Amino acid sequence: MRTGLWFSLLACFAFVGLAQAQNPFSVGMAYTTEPLVAFEQAQQPERPSWDRLLFGPAPEGYRGLAVSARLLAWSVPWTLVGSTVGLASDDPWQRSFWLTNSVWAAVNSGIALVGLLGPEPSKDSLRDLLYINAGIDLLYIAGGVFLALQPDARSQGAGWAIALQGAWLLLFDLLNGLALENR
Template identity: 35%
Template structure:
């Protein structure tokens, strides 16, 4: 009986150990996929913003030399604005090259996911301020006839650029939220034995 008991205990330990190991391996794979998805999204953000900026710089540089008045200032500001956008996109892409999905813990991955969503929301708030600021510049053009073309052109550009960025940031926020939040909840609720505690991060 003792021998049978020892055999059953040994077999049970081996089976339980294999099950836990398999669950841990699966959790590690899911965590890596969660991190890789966020890193791909961040790369796409940088490439999309960079491409938009380059197109605006190219078109604005040509158009500013071929137009006059308010339209000329509109294209001028598009160039200035998108030089800044290009810098942001380049910095984001360079920073993303240093990150590796394989080196992230669950806490790191969750924190980075939440940070991305918060950054996009903060940017969306700034974008609203840009649109309002552009409208203010246009209004100032009515009060300063000697600088009317410049203020109206710059104001229109800032409104257009702010409007684009607002749509860009909100769309990407909802993409990050819808794709990542489900995975985040699954990872937080899955412990080594498949049972865990969900920690709300809001």
């Protein structure tokens, strides 16, 4: 069990390091001339450090990146620990619970990576997206509770995992959306 936790933390730091790497390619470079590219690069502020993205208020101009980094920091350990514990368990409820958490978090990791590598959204579009996701999170919670109330142990384990992940995502989306309201 401890080995799985250490492996999860190590993998999380590896993902953080990969995502921090600057992408030298962008669509904008294809449409500009060389002197303009050099001028634009000189005007861009330096990308914030990971501790600045993960903790405290999201830096101006990097709010989408901060939200994606925080989602990735939640998702990677859940993916690794969930798959490790789920595959090691013989109990159908435990196996279903942990593997469902793992798959759910893996999808969130993919979404976070897209956010890390994509363009920075505007404050308003990011806020609207977070609120739309919060509404969808309520559906996840309801679906998870419905599954958790089924008589089958596998359905119960998967249902509680979905409800747990949906509840966390609801908090995550609402808190990040509200933080954008105040700025």
